[in-house]
Amino acid sequence: MATLSRSDVEHVAYLARLGLTDDELTLLEGQLNHILDQYTILATLDTEAIPPTAQTIELENILRDDVAGPSLPTEAVLGNAPAREGDFFLVPPILTERD
Amino acid sequence: MPGPADLPRLHAHEQSALLQAGELTSRELTEAHLAGAERDNRVLNAWLTIDRERALAEADAADVRIAAARADGSLDGTHPLLGIPVGLKDLVSVAGGQCTAGSRILEGYRSPFDAHITERIREAGAVILGKTNMDEFAMGSSTEHSAFGPTANPWALDRVPGGSSGGSAAAVAAYHVPLALGTDTGGSIRQPAALTGTVGMKPTYGRVSRYGIVAFASSLDQIGPIGRDARDAAALLHAVAGRDERDSTSSPAPVPEELLTLPASDDEAVAALRGKRLGLPREYFVAGMEPGVEQRVREAVSMLDAAGAIIEEVSLPHTEYGLATYYIVAPAEASANLARYDGIRFGPRLGNDDVLDNYLTTRGRLFGAEVKRRLMLGTYALSAGYYDAFYLKAQKVRTLIKGDFDALWAQGFDALVAPTSPTVAFRFGARMADPVAMYLSDACTLPVNVAGLPGISIPCGLSEGLPVGLQFIGAPWSEAELFKLARGYEGLTAGADWRGLEPAELAAASDPATPAPLERLAAGAT
Numbered sequence: 075m076a077t078l079s080r081s082d083v084e085h086v087a088y089l090a091r092l093g094l095t096d097d098e099l100t101l102l103e104g105q106l107n108h109i110l111d112q113y114t115i116l117a118t119l120d121t122e123a124i125p126p127t128a129q130t131i132e133l134e135n136i137l138r139d140d141v142a143g144p145s146l147p148t149e150a151v152l153g154n155a156p157a158r159e160g161d162f163f164l165v166p167p168i169l170t171e172r173d
Numbered sequence: 174m175p176g177p178a179d180l181p182r183l184h185a186h187e188q189s190a191l192l193q194a195g196e197l198t199s200r201e202l203t204e205a206h207l208a209g210a211e212r213d214n215r216v217l218n219a220w221l222t223i224d225r226e227r228a229l230a231e232a233d234a235a236d237v238r239i240a241a242a243r244a245d246g247s248l249d250g251t252h253p254l255l256g257i258p259v260g261l262k263d264l265v266s267v268a269g270g271q272c273t274a275g276s277r278i279l280e281g282y283r284s285p286f287d288a289h290i291t292e293r294i295r296e297a298g299a300v301i302l303g304k305t306n307m308d309e310f311a312m313g314s315s316t317e318h319s320a321f322g323p324t325a326n327p328w329a330l331d332r333v334p335g336g337s338s339g340g341s342a343a344a345v346a347a348y349h350v351p352l353a354l355g356t357d358t359g360g361s362i363r364q365p366a367a368l369t370g371t372v373g374m375k376p377t378y379g380r381v382s383r384y385g386i387v388a389f390a391s392s393l394d395q396i397g398p399i400g401r402d403a404r405d406a407a408a409l410l411h412a413v414a415g416r417d418e419r420d421s422t423s424s425p426a427p428v429p430e431e432l433l434t435l436p437a438s439d440d441e442a443v444a445a446l447r448g449k450r451l452g453l454p455r456e457y458f459v460a461g462m463e464p465g466v467e468q469r470v471r472e473a474v475s476m477l478d479a480a481g482a483i484i485e486e487v488s489l490p491h492t493e494y495g496l497a498t499y500y501i502v503a504p505a506e507a508s509a510n511l512a513r514y515d516g517i518r519f520g521p522r523l524g525n526d527d528v529l530d531n532y533l534t535t536r537g538r539l540f541g542a543e544v545k546r547r548l549m550l551g552t553y554a555l556s557a558g559y560y561d562a563f564y565l566k567a568q569k570v571r572t573l574i575k576g577d578f579d580a581l582w583a584q585g586f587d588a589l590v591a592p593t594s595p596t597v598a599f600r601f602g603a604r605m606a607d608p609v610a611m612y613l614s615d616a617c618t619l620p621v622n623v624a625g626l627p628g629i630s631i632p633c634g635l636s637e638g639l640p641v642g643l644q645f646i647g648a649p650w651s652e653a654e655l656f657k658l659a660r661g662y663e664g665l666t667a668g669a670d671w672r673g674l675e676p677a678e679l680a681a682a683s684d685p686a687t688p689a690p691l692e693r694l695a696a697g698a699t
Binding site for chain 1: 496512568571
């Protein structure tokens with residue numbers, strides 16, 4: 075199976091939105107490759123004809139009645155926000171003017 | 174009538190009998206438990222919060238309910254948890270309270286609502302003493318991955334209580350509460366129960382609603398009870414189980430009333446073992462299993478045999494693929510579930526006020542090492558080009574692992590009997606440097622989650638002075654059957670020397686000279 079290079083580790087950290095230090099990246103490169111080695115055992119099994127299992131109990135189409143109910147009060151929802159403005163979560167701008 | 178120091182030693186069903194007879198109030202009972210939890214917590218670190226004020230208010234409310242029920246004649250023993258103190262793992266939402274999941278990224282967060290199981294606990298009239306310590310986001314097998322310091326095992330204060338529900342297990346073992354709730358994604362209820370000499374059950378996937386529980390791996394997570402005997406744990410499961418429309422995976426299967434009627438008599442419990450057909454999976458006696466653990470488990474199996482159970486060696490041929498399957502599926506699901514911790518809607522926000530920098534800094538600094546490791550694994554396993562080789566492959570192997578169990582149920586086995594953990598409690602730090610060694614702690618429990626089955630761990634004696642767990646694994650929805658087997662084994666061993674033992678180092682937990690876990694780790698660091 076695949077081996078992760080340092081730049082692979084950096085790319086995965088970016089995909090996972092984890093800002094990691096150089097020491098963390100070095101440690102993870104070794105540890106992740108060691109763990110991936112354990113996964114190679116799966117490749118020894120022929121699963122060509124085996125369907126995947128995503129969940130183990132046989133429930134289908136569990137839907138509740140489409141009835142409006144009470145929602146959490148705005149204050150309860152916004153009470154944990156690290157930054158807010160009025161009834162809104164305050165976030166940094168994601169669109170900026172082109173230089 | 175036992176004195177305040179002895180009340181916490183009683184089982185919940187004994188405490189309940191005193192409450193309902195009017196010989197004891199829930200306030201007195203709650204005070205006695207609070208005193209123990211507050212006295213020991215510096216050393217054990219089993220609790221992240223002990224909410225004295227709230228607990229006493231709930232106790233007073235329970236006393237009012239008991240008095241009213243006595244007055245109108247409805248006090249008929251059908252409220253086994255009314256007035257009984259319980260602990261909740263700190264990933265269960267309690268409106269207005271903290272819910273850290275053992276992580277800095279949820280520090281300061283206050284739950285805006287109650288979890289489904291919190292609502293059920295309140296309806297049952299139990300008293301929530303506080304929130305228990307855990308591995309961060311339930312990722313770990315030792316509680317050493319808590320951002321708030323490890324929990325010590327009351328049997329040996331330099332050893333782990335197991336994890337991730339290690340705080341719940343240690344609190345029950347140390348008589349801080351007779352019952353606590355945990356979650357089990359790969360063994361996180363059963364393995365700490367084994368390592369602390371308590372009873373812990375992971376129910377069938379879908380038995381208990383996860384609404385209001387911090388999610389780790391959604392196709393594996395289940396909630397379950399930890400107690401000091403089978404009857405107490407069964408009563409707590411009964412209280413929280415059942416359909417809830419807010420968790421679409423919670424099952425409409427009826428909750429068995431037998432959970433409330435396990436035999437009080439040891440003889441009756443033992444008699445129920447006769448003729449039970451139990452499979453002994455040979456693959457669960459794994460390489461690396463301690464001889465003392467294997468010996469205790471085999472002795473327990475011999476006793477079940479002598480009591481009239483039919484023991485047959487069986488094979489679960491795909492067991493060896495369980496660890497790899499689990500460590501692909503669980504991190505992959507976690508990488509999706511934990512995307513919500515973005516510093517936008519709750520929790521602290523770090524960084525320089527650029528949105529990407531906020532994400533990277535908040536998540537990079539506030540998640541712990543094990544969580545980051547698993548998010549990396551999961552993200553990689555789901556990333557472009559690797560999905561088929563890892564996640565899809567693991568889901569196919571999952572089918573094979575589940576099929577191994579299904580084949581045994583089709584042959585008419587009532588349950589399987591196996592070790593819970595290959596080792597007794599290990600020392601702090603022993604497995605922290607090697608993630609794979611830590612993952613092997615759950616080799617005998619995680620296939621049960623992969624297959625969605627119920628499993629229970631009960632104490633079966635000591636090895637080198639430390640508790641060993643015996644595991645029963647059942648077909649879907651067979652929790653009552655597993656509790657009957659556990660109760661039968663309790664009956665068989667009711668007179669055993671080890672049954673009367675208290676955790677060996679519990680007394681030292683209240684000694685001001687005993688170091689706290691973090692002090693111990695700092696002193697041991699080289």
